[in-house]
Amino acid sequence: MGFYWQAASGHISLLNRKQDIQKLMNSPKTPKELKRKLKLVESTRSFAKKHLTISLNQAYTGYVELKRTYVTMIVTAAKPLELKGFQWCYLFIGCQEYRGFFDLEEANLFASEMRSAKFDVSIRPAIAYSTLGWLNKTWLPNYFSDPVLSTFLMRHDADLVATLIHEMAHKIVYLENDTSFNESFAVFVEQEGLLQFLKKFKNTDLFDDDGEKIYQWYLSARNDRSLFKELIENTYDEMKIMFATKMPVKEKLIKKQQIFQKLRESYFNKKNMFQVLSYDKWFEKKLNNTHLLGVRRYNSEVEKFEILFEKNGRKWPIFFKAVRDLVKLSNKERTMALESLK
Helix, strand or coil: CHHHHHHHHHHHHHHHCCEEHHHHHHCCCCCHHHHHHHHHHHHHHHHHHHCCCCCCCCCCCEEECCCCCCCEEEEEEECCCCCCECCEEECCCEEECCEEECCHHHHHHHHHHHHHCCCEEEEEEECCCCCCCCCCCCCCCHHHCCCEEHHHHCCCHHHHHHHHHHHHHHCCCCCCCCHHHHHHHHHHHHHHHHHHHHHHHCCCCCCCCCHHHHHHHHHHHHHHHHHHHHHHHHHHHHHHHHHCCCCCHHHHHHHHHHHHHHHHHHHHHCHHHCCCCCCHHHHHCCCCHHHHHHHHHCCCCHHHHHHHHHHCCCCHHHHHHHHHHHHHCCHHHHHHHHHCCC
């Protein structure tokens, strides 16, 4: 109950500080750059409604200024010799492979407890989260609708649009007990939606730089992320094979660290191939299984959703229906359907 209390009180604290975006944009007291960013938010929202056919009701019509660079801290865990995320189960939304805390001390305390239980653990800051449409109903007051957070606005313009579209996607489809499905779906919608947005608005005054440069930055960033993902996938496959052997536990733990060291070396050897993104801070961590799983959680099924999008004529309403149909299937049927999209 303590966890639910901190989650509810943290969310209500945000709602109590929410300001109307239109009023902020019309106010002479609002800083020029904040107005520009909020205009970009409004344009993204309108684009999502018209072109992506995402119904948002009153979501993202309010703004909350945070006094920090994150909204929650996310704790993830896994057994030291298994590439499977530990799950926590919640009321209403089922089980997920992460646990979010509004308070950093509480997150650190919980992470310490998981480490004491001999789990691999990681903590990362989150700049956004979604109530999955639960509080964006037409019959609920606007007070409860999801706000735009100042942490969104700290990001590159392309990443700001991507973050908004990603969170919007969670309101369309949510599958209980399958974090990878939900996040991979949202990442695909984010990537394709952003690409369409940039193509449409690159010759406008929405951005803080030349629209064409923003578009080229995004393409370069996408290539960098693909290169990073390839490094992680290769390491994941090698680790999975090693964990499946009959090697003694102590030797596996030693080999595990050797594989992570190999990953670091591979990154720094290829660092000059990254054009606009740097993963130096990621590799400064003491890596464990949760870091590999964290990357795969957001990317493992993205290409399959891309194929599904193409198969449905690149039409968003038809594609969304196809994804909802997948959610209705049994786990076995859904897995087979996704595998057929390779």
